[in-house]
Amino acid sequence: MFRISTEPLDSAVLQRSLADAHAGACVTFEGWVRDHNEGQPVVALDYEAYAPLAQKEGLRILAEARERFAIRGAVCVHRVGALKIGELAVWVGVTAAHRGAAFDACRYLIDEAKARVPIWKKEHYGDGATVWINCATRGDFAHQLKT
């Protein structure tokens, strides 16, 4: 299951959705809003998604994980909207008979989701500045150096 959520994520509920008597291992990844990035204090984040394409790309990544790894269940949910420090931005959970496949698939899902799913993150810093992550261009860097 892949989902973009405008509501806060509840990891306990998400994990219960993976309950499975055939599974011996459950590995989860949670992405939390961190209070700093590359040395800068971060006070809040906005996440934004192109939901229809995010959904399709998310399902493709889940299908790839099922092909590559001997897993049973897999879920990825990404929050969008205005998030505060400590809030849950993304939840990935994978179950498998054995732990190796669960770890590998969970890592694959979050790595691919971060690289491919059309979701964007804007950081708000203590001084009021904001930056769309990964969108800086040479000109922006020059500007940042001057200020």
Added chain:
Amino acid sequence: MFRISTEPLDSAVLQRSLADAHAGACVTFEGWVRDHNEGQPVVALDYEAYAPLAQKEGLRILAEARERFAIRGAVCVHRVGALKIGELAVWVGVTAAHRGAAFDACRYLIDEAKARVPIWKKEHYGDGATVWINCATRGDFAHQLKT
């Protein structure tokens, strides 16, 4: 924190204990009692620990993980007693600024805990037979083949 627990584990409570505004990633591993092992239907499990030494060895493994990986928090709790299918046998959670360290440390902790901490598992099968896992000897296998 390492702990041997005679009470059921609550993963939501354990994960909340890792809350940390400096952490951007939280990876957890849960070991669940699976309804089969190597083709045999399993109906229940007993876990037993040599608690004082388990505690010391668990803390050593956590300290090793802190030395090897750039992590912030790490918790491992293992349940002992009579467990039913689907119950949580072991919970490992790791937080870090970045996800790579959290995945690697979580994997290290469960691998080392399974290999080194004095905890034993007895499986109960559908036909009433029981086996202490990893304790079969050549004679046992011969016996199993005959029955």
Added chain:
Amino acid sequence: MITVHIQYFAILREQRGLAHETLATHAATAAALYEELRDRYGFTLPRDRVRAAVNEEFVAWEAPLRDGQKVVFIPPVAGG
């Protein structure tokens, strides 16, 4: 001349100053349309850091644009 529906996200939405518009264009490909919009609105992202999507699927930059299509330009993603 074709008419396309463009939706903007993230840094492109901010630099354009709106979230979607319907536009008549002579651009024959997604690439040509991005360069046209970049000239007009001063998008800072060069095309090689952006991807194109048409009707909710990623497309190659040189895929031909057709009348009535929904076009989205995807700035570098940053989920997680």
Added chain:
Amino acid sequence: MITVHIQYFAILREQRGLAHETLATHAATAAALYEELRDRYGFTLPRDRVRAAVNEEFVAWEAPLRDGQKVVFIPPVAGG
């Protein structure tokens, strides 16, 4: 002759039929004690699949045993 306190776990507890005992022995090392108990109680695990712990720490098989120590033999572990 020394007296040691032995605690049994898992398969060794079941094969011994009790969880702990205090024992007088001539065994000078953990290795000698395990072999003595194995002969007496028919433990199925050969020594190379077992580890020894004395006073709540793992020890080498050839570490000398002393009077009053707590000895535990550790069958192959299987946590998780």
